[in-house]
Amino acid sequence: MAYAQLLAPDFLLILCGYLVCRFTALGRAVWQPVESLVYYLLFPVLLFQSIVRSPLQLYEASGLVAAGLGTGLVAIALAWSLPYLPWLGRHIDRADHAASAQVAFRFNSFIVLALADRLAGSQGLLMAAVLIGVCVPLFNVAAVWPMARTKGRSVLGELLRNPLVIATVTAVATNLLGLRLPQWLEPTLSRMGAAALALGLMAAGAGLQWGQLARGRWLSACVLGIRHAVQPLMAWLLARLLRLDAAQTAVLMAFCAVSTSSTCYVLAARMGYNGSYVAALVTLSTLLGLISLPLALSLLT
Structure with missing residues (x-):
C-alpha cells in the first residue's frame, strides 16, 4: 500500500501554507482570521458530521x-x-508542554478512515467510525485540559466554551439518539x-517556524515518540491480549500509528499558546507517519 499517497496531501498543504505566508503578500495578518474561522466554525462542523455520519454500534466493536x-489513556x-x-522535567517549558501534549495522543481521523477502508473494506470503515466517535470527545477534553490549567483558567469553563468539545459531545449524543442529518444538508457540510x-x-x-523546535528538543522527541512508537506498540499488545480479529487489529494499528491531528495547531494558537512550535510538531508527525504506519501494519503478519 502506498502510504505516502495518503500522507502527501497533508504535507503539501502545510508546505503550501508556509510558502504563501513567507513569500507572498498573504502574511500572518491574513492567516490569523483564517485560524479563527477554522477553529470556531469549520472544524466543529467537520467533527460533528464525521461522528454523526455512521451509527455507533458499540456492542459489536466493544x-x-x-x-x-x-x-x-x-x-x-x-x-x-x-x-x-x-x-x-527541568528541560521542559510548562507552557510548551501544555500546548504540545495533545500531539502525543490525537490523530488524523480522515487518514484513519481512508486506511480502514483499504485494509478491511466497509466493515473496517464502520469500525473506524465507531472508534473515532468514542475517542474524539475524550481526546479533545484531554487536549484542552492542560492548556486551561496552565493559563489559570477554569477548566470546566474552558471545556464548556471550547467549540471542538461542544461539537464532538453534541455529535455523540445525536448519534446515540439515532438522529441523522437531512440529506439536503450533507453536501454543504461536506x-x-x-x-x-x-x-x-x-x-x-x-x-x-522550524527554529522553535530547537528550544524544545526533549519535549518534541517525547511527544512524537509516544505518538509514533509507544501507541503502535501498545495497540499490538492490546490486540493480542483482547484477541481482536484481523480486521479489528488492522483498524486499531492504523488508528495508533497515523500522524497527529492537524487541529492541534489551531487549538494551541487560539488558546494563546506557541502555535508555531505545535505547527512544527504537526509537520514532523506527518513525515514520521510514513515510517510508523508501515512498521505498525507489518506487525499484523
Missing part, C-alpha cells in the same frame, strides 16, 4: 473500542506526566469539512 481507549497519561519526571481540512493544514504551514 473490544476494539476498549483497545483504542486503552492506548489513548496510556498516551494521555504519559504526555501529561512529562514535566513531572525528575530527569526530564464542503465545509473539506475547507476545514485544507485551511487548517495551510494555517499550520503559515504558522510554521
Whole structure:
C-alpha cells in the first residue's frame, strides 16, 4: 500500500501554507482570521458530521473500542506526566508542554478512515467510525485540559466554551439518539469539512517556524515518540491480549500509528499558546507517519 499517497496531501498543504505566508503578500495578518474561522466554525462542523455520519454500534466493536481507549489513556497519561519526571522535567517549558501534549495522543481521523477502508473494506470503515466517535470527545477534553490549567483558567469553563468539545459531545449524543442529518444538508457540510481540512493544514504551514523546535528538543522527541512508537506498540499488545480479529487489529494499528491531528495547531494558537512550535510538531508527525504506519501494519503478519 502506498502510504505516502495518503500522507502527501497533508504535507503539501502545510508546505503550501508556509510558502504563501513567507513569500507572498498573504502574511500572518491574513492567516490569523483564517485560524479563527477554522477553529470556531469549520472544524466543529467537520467533527460533528464525521461522528454523526455512521451509527455507533458499540456492542459489536466493544473490544476494539476498549483497545483504542486503552492506548489513548496510556498516551494521555504519559504526555501529561512529562514535566513531572525528575530527569526530564527541568528541560521542559510548562507552557510548551501544555500546548504540545495533545500531539502525543490525537490523530488524523480522515487518514484513519481512508486506511480502514483499504485494509478491511466497509466493515473496517464502520469500525473506524465507531472508534473515532468514542475517542474524539475524550481526546479533545484531554487536549484542552492542560492548556486551561496552565493559563489559570477554569477548566470546566474552558471545556464548556471550547467549540471542538461542544461539537464532538453534541455529535455523540445525536448519534446515540439515532438522529441523522437531512440529506439536503450533507453536501454543504461536506464542503465545509473539506475547507476545514485544507485551511487548517495551510494555517499550520503559515504558522510554521522550524527554529522553535530547537528550544524544545526533549519535549518534541517525547511527544512524537509516544505518538509514533509507544501507541503502535501498545495497540499490538492490546490486540493480542483482547484477541481482536484481523480486521479489528488492522483498524486499531492504523488508528495508533497515523500522524497527529492537524487541529492541534489551531487549538494551541487560539488558546494563546506557541502555535508555531505545535505547527512544527504537526509537520514532523506527518513525515514520521510514513515510517510508523508501515512498521505498525507489518506487525499484523
